[in-house]
Amino acid sequence: MKTPPVVSELVTRVTEKARSVGVMWRAGLLPFPRLDEGVRSLVLTSTYGPIAGAVRIAARRNPMDTGLVDERGPLTFDELERKSNALARAWAGRGVGPGSSIAALCRDHRGLVLTMLAANKLGAALLLMNTGFARPQLTDVAAREKVRVLVYDEEFTDLLSGIEGVDRYLGWVDDPAATGGVTTLDELIDGSDDTAPEAPPKPGGLVLLTSGTTGTPKGAPRPKISGLDSAQFLDRIPLRVGEATYMGAPLFHGTGISQFILSLALGNTVVVRRRFDPEEALRGVEQYGCTALVLVPTMLQRIIDLGPEIIGKYDTSSLRIIFLAGSALPPDIGNRATEIFGPVIHNLYGSTEVAVAAVATPEDWGKAPGTVGRPPVGCRVALYDERGARITAPHVTGRVFVGSGLAFEGYTDGRNKEIIDGLLASGDVGHFDEDGLLFIDGRDDEMIVSGGENVYPIEVENLLVEHPDILEAGVVGVPDDEFGQRLKAVVARASGSTLDADEVRSFVKENLARYKVPRDVEFVEALPRNATGKLLRDELTS
Known part of the structure; x- marks a missing residue:
């Protein structure tokens, strides 16, 4: 006899609440x-x-x-x-x-x-x-x-x-x-x-x-x-009572405010500074014995770019967690941070609207660099195609929809995101691998169609930052009379590098499909980003 949907939903909710209580108890909140x-x-x-x-x-x-x-x-x-x-x-x-x-x-x-x-x-x-x-x-x-x-x-x-x-x-x-x-x-x-x-x-x-x-x-x-919503973070991020958190991410952003609230709930010391400075962050971790460092990915890159001589001046052995959210974490940056600080990367995927969707633990990251992990307790993530049909096969890209107790219920102007099966559209596209780990392939409105081929910029960007002479890179589509759109890469070179456009194109061609090679390459001192590290893509097209 098939279980009625209402009963199944009730069992799921009760199970989630019980798991939430267990998570909070382990963290010391109960x-x-x-x-x-x-x-x-x-x-x-x-x-x-x-x-x-x-x-x-x-x-x-x-x-x-x-x-x-x-x-x-x-x-x-x-x-x-x-x-x-x-x-x-x-x-x-x-x-x-x-x-x-x-x-x-x-x-x-x-x-x-x-x-x-x-x-x-x-x-x-x-x-x-x-x-x-x-x-x-x-x-x-x-x-x-x-x-x-x-x-x-x-x-x-x-x-x-x-x-x-x-x-x-x-x-x-x-x-x-x-x-x-x-x-x-x-x-x-x-x-x-x-x-x-x-x-x-x-x-x-x-x-x-x-x-x-x-x-x-x-x-x-x-x-x-609600207090039980804290479990959505604590299920995947092992913050504990009576520790210390260094808050690099701004408090006005969902990343910063969520971890600030959680740290206060745990009775932890929270260390803040008006402006982020990578060396000051390391100094603060050492001085206050911080177990958690909350950053957006560009902040982590600035810390890594300090180099081993400066990083080695500070004792960061207390760090158990480097918490990252706000924008995509390139695999190369996460891997380099792991080499320096050990297995401490916790990569969160969410948004202002959906709040928490998934978190990659150090174990997840070690298995699949670039992943955003799995949904924590109380969260659901599903993929749907353009017709609204559910995608369950691995390695098939679809629109990401999220269910979370922390998700909003609509904008203050009365508008809302698309909802399917009670889940809220994140605005991103992604795929699951065969182990159930989630990967975000890009924004659903950032896909570039060049000569009939679909390209998501994040794949090319993640490859480019693996090049030793590239600090950061952004990829956008620009109009093209023949192909509809062509790819443009905007690259910030490492200090002293003489990398040229042909070398950039050759690097991409050696690692990705031919249609993903950017025809235009522009070099800049730094990419335009907002206060939380998100790339301002509109400024790259000019």
């Missing part, structure tokens, strides 16, 4: 035998939101432990709790509360973190703005999201000149004489009561923004994140 502490943690998170709930838990358990380190020094969990209480009360006294929208345009520092915490405690929506956006994008987003409060770093003052009708506060000041009369967060906090405010009627939620590479950035809300 302390045994004090399961009441675990329940209390879940309640606080559901009441205040994932960021404020996590800090309140840590401040209760280990108030004097260091929760955050930035350029100004360390803050204990108790200090984070009390300062954010004061900020929340100050804003509440100015009419900010549930339903308000608080936007932050900040680099990574305590001002941004305290803004996150206070927004959670007020039940206000928190909008994280990208520090790489231009003035028109910021102005449009602020109007669309109905921003009431704007927190920003002094350096971004001019970019925000088009935004009107908001309360402004400075989260970071480089020159105290250049505030222009704008109140700083420190001034608000110092003049306010730091006892805990009343709990909000419901969490305010978090709004992340898409990269905006195709127009005005879209808002992808996370109205509520």
Whole structure:
């Protein structure tokens, strides 16, 4: 007798929840035998939101432990709790509360973190703005999201000149004489009561923004994140209670904010810096004994490019995890990092919309460099062809669809991604190998058709960066009268290299099909990328 679909779905969900609890227990989020502490943690998170709930838990358990380190020094969990209480009360006294929208345009520092915490405690929506956006994008987003409060770093003052009708506060000041009369967060906090405010009627939620590479950035809300959703990361990434995380990826991005929230939930010290510096990251790992280093792939490449002499100056033996997401990790970069730091690569695939889709562990990477691994607990990934039919055969490319408890439920402007069988389109295409490991072949709108042959740029790009004289490469399609499109490679050479266009083409021809050889080759100092390391392909076609 066939099991009814409803029963099968119920069994699957119960099994996933049970696995999630097991994953959280192994990580230390559900302390045994004090399961009441675990329940209390879940309640606080559901009441205040994932960021404020996590800090309140840590401040209760280990108030004097260091929760955050930035350029100004360390803050204990108790200090984070009390300062954010004061900020929340100050804003509440100015009419900010549930339903308000608080936007932050900040680099990574305590001002941004305290803004996150206070927004959670007020039940206000928190909008994280990208520090790489231009003035028109910021102005449009602020109007669309109905921003009431704007927190920003002094350096971004001019970019925000088009935004009107908001309360402004400075989260970071480089020159105290250049505030222009704008109140700083420190001034608000110092003049306010730091006892805990009343709990909000419901969490305010978090709004992340898409990269905006195709127009005005879209808002992808996370109205509520349950404690069990943490298991989606912990199932494949062995973060543990009471460790330290160095946060290289920006907190406004899904990569950074997800690992920041998880590190706080584990009671870990989080080390941040306003600007990423590869040697400073190694110094921070050594100084604070960091077990996890959170990066986007271009940051990892910058660390590797320091060379063995500089890397060898620092003790990085504490590292168990180099967590990477935000853009594709070239196999060559991941392999070189493994040679230097050991089997620590954890390569996550996801997006602002779908959140977590798959994670490659060091074991997965060692077996199949370039893979993004398997879906963790609570996630599903399936491939579909252009007609919407499911693809199950290995090595067949299809559109990637994802189901995740962390996925958004539609953009703030009312639009949504395509949905099939309850799964959300990621916008990418990929394939599974015979072992069930997932590979991303590119964006579904980036496929190049040249002379009737389909080419995904990422395959050619991954090959090019394996050349010892190439630091980074981008491949795009440009119009061609005969073939419809032809391939153009934009290459950044290593210092002192004399590599020429013919050598680039010969290298590709020796390793890939003839129709994947770029006819045009351009050399540049560096490829154009946004703040999270994504390649700005439109700028390569000019």
